[in-house]
Amino acid sequence: MTNISVHRLLDDAFAGIAVTPDVQDLKEEIRANLLDRVAELTAQGVGADDAARRAVDELGDVRALVAEATADDGARSPAAPGPAVVDAAAAAARQRVPVRPRYVVGVIVASVVILLAFVPLIWILSLTAERAEAGWVPLALAAPYLAGLGVGWIVAASLRRETAAHYAMPWRRAAAYGCATALLAAGAAGGTVSAVLFARPSAAFQLGLPLVVAGGAWLAYLLATQTNRRKPWVLELEREHAQVGNRFEHDPVAAARFGIYTVVVWGVTAAVFLAVGFTAGWLWALTAVLLGFAAQMLLLARMLFGGEGRSAHRVRPVP
Amino acid sequence: MQPASDLTGGKADAFAADLLRGHTDTIVLGVLRARDRYGFEIYKAIRDATGGDYEIKEATLYAAYRRLVKDGLVEAYWGDESQGGRRKYYRITDAGRAVYRRNVDAWVATRSTIDSLLDLKGS
Numbered sequence: 001m002t003n004i005s006v007h008r009l010l011d012d013a014f015a016g017i018a019v020t021p022d023v024q025d026l027k028e029e030i031r032a033n034l035l036d037r038v039a040e041l042t043a044q045g046v047g048a049d050d051a052a053r054r055a056v057d058e059l060g061d062v063r064a065l066v067a068e069a070t071a072d073d074g075a076r077s078p079a080a081p082g083p084a085v086v087d088a089a090a091a092a093a094r095q096r097v098p099v100r101p102r103y104v105v106g107v108i109v110a111s112v113v114i115l116l117a118f119v120p121l122i123w124i125l126s127l128t129a130e131r132a133e134a135g136w137v138p139l140a141l142a143a144p145y146l147a148g149l150g151v152g153w154i155v156a157a158s159l160r161r162e163t164a165a166h167y168a169m170p171w172r173r174a175a176a177y178g179c180a181t182a183l184l185a186a187g188a189a190g191g192t193v194s195a196v197l198f199a200r201p202s203a204a205f206q207l208g209l210p211l212v213v214a215g216g217a218w219l220a221y222l223l224a225t226q227t228n229r230r231k232p233w234v235l236e237l238e239r240e241h242a243q244v245g246n247r248f249e250h251d252p253v254a255a256a257r258f259g260i261y262t263v264v265v266w267g268v269t270a271a272v273f274l275a276v277g278f279t280a281g282w283l284w285a286l287t288a289v290l291l292g293f294a295a296q297m298l299l300l301a302r303m304l305f306g307g308e309g310r311s312a313h314r315v316r317p318v319p
Numbered sequence: 320m321q322p323a324s325d326l327t328g329g330k331a332d333a334f335a336a337d338l339l340r341g342h343t344d345t346i347v348l349g350v351l352r353a354r355d356r357y358g359f360e361i362y363k364a365i366r367d368a369t370g371g372d373y374e375i376k377e378a379t380l381y382a383a384y385r386r387l388v389k390d391g392l393v394e395a396y397w398g399d400e401s402q403g404g405r406r407k408y409y410r411i412t413d414a415g416r417a418v419y420r421r422n423v424d425a426w427v428a429t430r431s432t433i434d435s436l437l438d439l440k441g442s
Contacts, residue, residue: 025407026381032404033359033377040363058377065378069385167417227412232390 005052006034013062022070030059095164095231106157110150117147121193137197141207144193148186148211152178165234173222180218187211247304258303265295336373342426343375343383348392348411348419357398357406358384384409392418 014027034055041051059065120140156178162168169177191208195201228235248255269292277285339346350356350364358380366374387393392415398406411419 028405029358029407030381032357032400032406033362035404036359060376060378065381068378068382162417167414169413170416173413227394227410227414228391229413229417230391231414232392235389235391 005049006038006055007031009052009056010034013056013059014066017063017066020070023066026066026069034059095233097162097164100161103157103161107154110153110157114147114150117143117145117150117189118193119143121196124197140197141190141194144189145186147189148182148184151185152180152182155181165231166229167231169229176218177222180215180222183211183215184219185215187213187215254303258299261299261303262296265292265299268292269295332373339373339375340379342422343379344387344392345419345422345426346375347380347383347387347409348415349423351393351409351411352416352419355408355410357408359406361409387415390414 010027010031014023017023034052037055037058038048038051041054042048046054120136120143124136124140156174159169159174159177160171168174187208187210189208191204191212194207195204197203248258269288272288272291273285276288346365347361350361356364358377362375362377362380365380384393384395387409388395392412394410394412396408396410398408400406
């Protein structure tokens with residue numbers, strides 16, 4: 001009963017508002033929330049119809065709500081780069097985050113650890129067989145696992161670092177990434193080294209594979225559950241690029257012209273390639289391919305991204 | 320001076336409501352920290368936390384959700400309720416957590432500054 005009343009009141013509230021997918025989405029979201037509010041009110045002893053009316057009244061002016069919630073999704077000419085692209089450069093400059101000395105020192109130390117981890121192995125391999133002492137072998141086998149620690153530390157510290165384009169990752173998650181890559185790297189390094197030392201590949205599977213599998217599975221889980229870390233201006237820029245990339249979809253004539261020009265460019269290139277190849281030599285003929293590639297890129301740049309300048313020129317009234 | 324004190328009371332309310340509205344996005348991010356929630360849950364959590372003294376208008380919240388999704392601070396997905404309305408859930412992203420942390424730090428710093436500024440007695 002209540003439900004019918006709420007649905008009708010909601011329809012009434014949305015009457016006369018143009019139904020875009022965005023508005024429909026908002027309406028469905030509001031519907032579920034209204035039903036919960038009505039349930040709450042009826043649980044407090046309010047009559048069904050009253051509850052429905054009160055829940056919808058609490059929403060206030062739906063028209064204003066829709067306007068506020070769907071603001072600045074307004075229609076912008078698809079091909080025209082909006083202010084966001086111009087702003088993005090400024091945003092990038094503004095968001096620049098200085099690199100902390102502590103981070104740099106840490107990365108250097110970790111890199112040194114990674115290199116040191118392989119020193120015993122290189123030492124043994126560089127000695128001639130009779131001079132190699134047995135005492136070095138356990139060290140050479142164990143040290144590569146330290147490389148995993150170094151790699152893990154660099155990964156975690158890099159994820160914790162805020163950059164111009166990314167926010168810092170929460171430390172617990174960054175630590176998980178660090179541990180997973182540490183396992184993976186330790187397994188790979190340890191396995192490879194033992195395969196070299198024992199001169200049989202199966203050693204790599206016995207000593208390295210378990211770690212690689214565990215680290216890999218953990219890493220896969222982390223990547224699958226990863227949420228957005230990019231800053232708003234980067235997302236805005238990506239939306240802009242998606243729109244620019246769509247130009248051929250919006251303008252089929254330009255797409256057709258692009259196709260014809262492409263055929264011409266590569267037809268000419270092929271002809272020149274053969275002509276130069278048979279006369280001056282095939283090495284020189286490669287120049288034709290390079291020129292053809294350059295022409296193609298120039299064409300792409302002109303037609304895909306140069307649209308705005310040309311159309312602005314066309315619109316300008318003749319004096 | 321009866322009306323004057325009445326007026327200050329009303330103004331204090333408006334002042335608090337204004338201040339609260341300025342932090343809507345951060346408040347929503349804070350509500351989402353522990354787990355994913357849908358609109359009414361968020362609304363109720365905020366309403367209950369203030370003891371019903373102030374409430375953030377639902378319209379303000381819907382606008383905040385849209386803004387947060389657009390900025391990548393929150394992800395939205397539809398629940399799989401089979402009956403009634405399907406609920407739209409919101410999940411905080413790593414970017415959202417970073418922004419929340421930063422805003423809370425900024426607020427704590429601002430709060431102490433304002434506290435000491437409001438306590439100035441002049442010389």
